[in-house]
Amino acid sequence: MTLRVKDLKVYYQTLRGDVHALDGVTFDLEDGEIMGLAGESGCGKSTLGKSLIRLDSRMRHVGGSIELDGKDVPIADDDAMVPLRYHEISLIPQYAMSALNPTRKIGRLVTELLRARGVRPGDIEDELKRRLELVGLSTDVLNRFPIELSGGMKQRVVMVISTLLNPSLLIADEVTSALDVSTQRSVAESLVEFRDREYVRSMVFVTHDISLVYQMADTIMVMYAGRIAEKAPVKTIIDAPRHPYTQMLISALPEVGSTSTEERLEGIPGKPPGLLNPPTGCRFKDRCPMAFDKCAEQPPLLEIEPGHWAACWKTGE
Amino acid sequence: MTVSETLLELDHVHKVYRTGAFGGGRKRAVRDVNLTVRAGEVVSLIGESGSGKSTIGKMVLGLTSVSEGQIRYEGTDVSTIKGFKARKEYYRHVQGVFQDPFSCFNPIFKADRVFEMVRQSYAPDTSQEEWREKVLSSLDTVRLDPGNVLNKYPHQLSGGQLQRMLIARALLLDIKVLVADEIISMLDASTRIDVLNLLVDLKERGLGILFVTHDLSLGNYVSDTSVILHKGAVAEMGPTQRVFENPLHPYSRHLLSCVPQLHQTWAEVDAELAANPPEDVTLPTVPEGEYTAPLLEAEAGHFVGIDQT
Numbered sequence: 001m002t003l004r005v006k007d008l009k010v011y012y013q014t015l016r017g018d019v020h021a022l023d024g025v026t027f028d029l030e031d032g033e034i035m036g037l038a039g040e041s042g043c044g045k046s047t048l049g050k051s052l053i054r055l056d057s058r059m060r061h062v063g064g065s066i067e068l069d070g071k072d073v074p075i076a077d078d079d080a081m082v083p084l085r086y087h088e089i090s091l092i093p094q095y096a097m098s099a100l101n102p103t104r105k106i107g108r109l110v111t112e113l114l115r116a117r118g119v120r121p122g123d124i125e126d127e128l129k130r131r132l133e134l135v136g137l138s139t140d141v142l143n144r145f146p147i148e149l150s151g152g153m154k155q156r157v158v159m160v161i162s163t164l165l166n167p168s169l170l171i172a173d174e175v176t177s178a179l180d181v182s183t184q185r186s187v188a189e190s191l192v193e194f195r196d197r198e199y200v201r202s203m204v205f206v207t208h209d210i211s212l213v214y215q216m217a218d219t220i221m222v223m224y225a226g227r228i229a230e231k232a233p234v235k236t237i238i239d240a241p242r243h244p245y246t247q248m249l250i251s252a253l254p255e256v257g258s259t260s261t262e263e264r265l266e267g268i269p270g271k272p273p274g275l276l277n278p279p280t281g282c283r284f285k286d287r288c289p290m291a292f293d294k295c296a297e298q299p300p301l302l303e304i305e306p307g308h309w310a311a312c313w314k315t316g317e
Numbered sequence: 318m319t320v321s322e323t324l325l326e327l328d329h330v331h332k333v334y335r336t337g338a339f340g341g342g343r344k345r346a347v348r349d350v351n352l353t354v355r356a357g358e359v360v361s362l363i364g365e366s367g368s369g370k371s372t373i374g375k376m377v378l379g380l381t382s383v384s385e386g387q388i389r390y391e392g393t394d395v396s397t398i399k400g401f402k403a404r405k406e407y408y409r410h411v412q413g414v415f416q417d418p419f420s421c422f423n424p425i426f427k428a429d430r431v432f433e434m435v436r437q438s439y440a441p442d443t444s445q446e447e448w449r450e451k452v453l454s455s456l457d458t459v460r461l462d463p464g465n466v467l468n469k470y471p472h473q474l475s476g477g478q479l480q481r482m483l484i485a486r487a488l489l490l491d492i493k494v495l496v497a498d499e500i501i502s503m504l505d506a507s508t509r510i511d512v513l514n515l516l517v518d519l520k521e522r523g524l525g526i527l528f529v530t531h532d533l534s535l536g537n538y539v540s541d542t543s544v545i546l547h548k549g550a551v552a553e554m555g556p557t558q559r560v561f562e563n564p565l566h567p568y569s570r571h572l573l574s575c576v577p578q579l580h581q582t583w584a585e586v587d588a589e590l591a592a593n594p595p596e597d598v599t600l601p602t603v604p605e606g607e608y609t610a611p612l613l614e615a616e617a618g619h620f621v622g623i624d625q626t
Contacts, residue, residue, distance in 0.1 A: 040505040040506065040507055041476075180365035180531065181365065181531070181533070181572060181575045181576055182365070182571065182572065182575040184575070184577075185575040185577075185583060189583070208506060210506070210579070211534075211576075211578055211579045212577040214577065214578075214579055214582070215577045238580065239580075248507070249507060250579070252507055252510045253506060253510075253579060254509075254513065254534050254535060254537070254538035255534050255537075255578060255579050255580075256533055256534045256537050256573065256576055256578060258534075258538055259557070259558070260514070260538055260539055264514060264517075265513075265538075266510065267507050267508055267510040267511040267514075268508075271475050271477075271508075
């Protein structure tokens with residue numbers, strides 16, 4: 001078991017009160033698992049990704065625990081997190097393209113980063129070059145400035161740098177959203193390759209694109225309004241989702257081959273609740289066609305079949 | 318199919334940008350593009366970044382000049398429309414909606430101010446009462462509840478709502494052509510489809526829509542005609558169904574094989590392609606130094622363009 005998150009609560013502090021961005025999130029991530037984390041904007045998926053590595057000044061850890069390889073991850077204690085960052089838990093940021101310092105050549109940037117983390121750059125130079133070649137870049141990029149690289153190249157450089165110390169957990173936050181389809185495919189495939197070669201043990205892949213997750217992930221976790229709606233192996237989520245939100249989300253996706261003349265797809269009416277004063281009970285109940293009296297109570301996240309978790313009163317039937 | 322009125326015609330359109338510090342370099346962003354948009358038709362311009370798809374949209378909207386060739390709107394060359402009044406008349410019929418709805422609104426004013434601004438500049442004689450009717454009916458068309466969106470600030474509304482308000486704003490004018498430049502990409506999956514369905518509704522009301530997108534599955538869902546652009550030139554053009562079922566240009570095949578699908582993995586797509594390799598098509602060629610991009614009609618209405626790899 002690599003990662004175990006239990007009842008994690010992280011709130012944003014604002015002048016008008018706390019925003020309950022993560023409100024009791026519980027899940028496990030196996031060794032070698034790539035988990036796609038999907039949901040609408042504002043559902044807390046990026047907050048979850050960030051909470052696993054660093055809370056920024058507005059974020060407050062309210063409750064719950066995170067365990068990585070049997071050890072507690074002290075996310076509320078910023079200093080205690082320092083030894084874990086980059087070594088054990090690493091991140092590819094959402095705007096990887098702008099994560100590179102424009103005034104440094106890539107090589108120097110890597111050297112400085114490694115020194116700051118207490119690693120001798122010389123020890124790792126060969127590995128760095130090998131991995132750059134693996135993702136289809138020449139070692140020549142080390143002598144270039146970020147501006148000289150294309151978007152896809154920058155993304156791959158950041159990917160190699162982030163995983164250089166073989167972290168246990170990699171958080172990839174919307175890493176392919178800004179890329180063209182063909183570059184997107186090669187970046188996604190390289191990420192899977194990194195897992196297969198055990199450069200990273202497990203991965204949380206945050207995205208809003210469910211069809212992309214289907215291509216590369218082992219499991220998908222769908223979040224809604226700060227809570228988990230459903231988590232299951234990829235095939236199950238796509239072919240037999242049990243939570244009404246997942247069902248509606250999947251059926252709202254146009255595919256290559258589906259046209260408006262054959263069949264009109266339907267969106268989900270309404271919008272997600274605000275998280276400043278989240279509603280009680282099931283948070284999807286106002287948009288849910290299956291809602292009934294019991295939804296006034298919060299449904300627990302239950303394992304309805306092995307590896308398939310869902311939080312809905314209707315799935316038990 | 319009934320032959321309907323041609324609204325917009327692009328005739329050998331080129332766009333050359335000056336590049337480099339002193340504008341010494343030249344970059345041909347759009348190369349020899351021919352296409353037509355008819356009333357009641359959605360034409361998708363599909364391409365990756367740098368393919369020239371947005372530049373075409375901008376040229377149609379008059380936001381950037383045409384370097385060579387002609388864009389004709391109902392037979393009139395758009396570049397000859399000069400002067401404040403004439404241009405305004407053009408914009409009464411041709412409007413655009415863009416990618417980021419959040420940056421289209423001034424955050425310190427209420428969102429419905431955009432409707433009032435249209436009234437001030439295009440219909441100053443209309444009475445408040447009459448105008449209100451018009452706004453309400455236009456909001457009804459985009460399926461927004463007036464109570465939810467009027468009198469609100471932009472930050473109180475969702476991206477999908479703002480985007481639909483911008484479309485409603487365009488509908489207040491007597492538009493015939495709508496340029497929709499990546500209007501879906503900033504929206505969430507659950508509201509995307511509503512905006513797409515709205516485009517289909519507008520099409521059925523007889524609008525011609527130029528739908529610019531990088532997402533092939535979206536293009537597939539709404540459009541009648543698909544145009545795949547590669548490096549500024551048309552790689553493939555034809556009825557959407559034919560283009561997606563039987564892509565002829567190697568670039569379109571590559572692009573389609575990279576699209577993440579919901580029920581087929583990339584490996585399965587590749588295996589299928591390897592098992593039934595598509596027949597090669599002879600692509601048109603261009604002599605060295607010429608910047609034309611001829612199209613070859615492979616089957617009725619389905620064209621392939623030059624190879625630029």
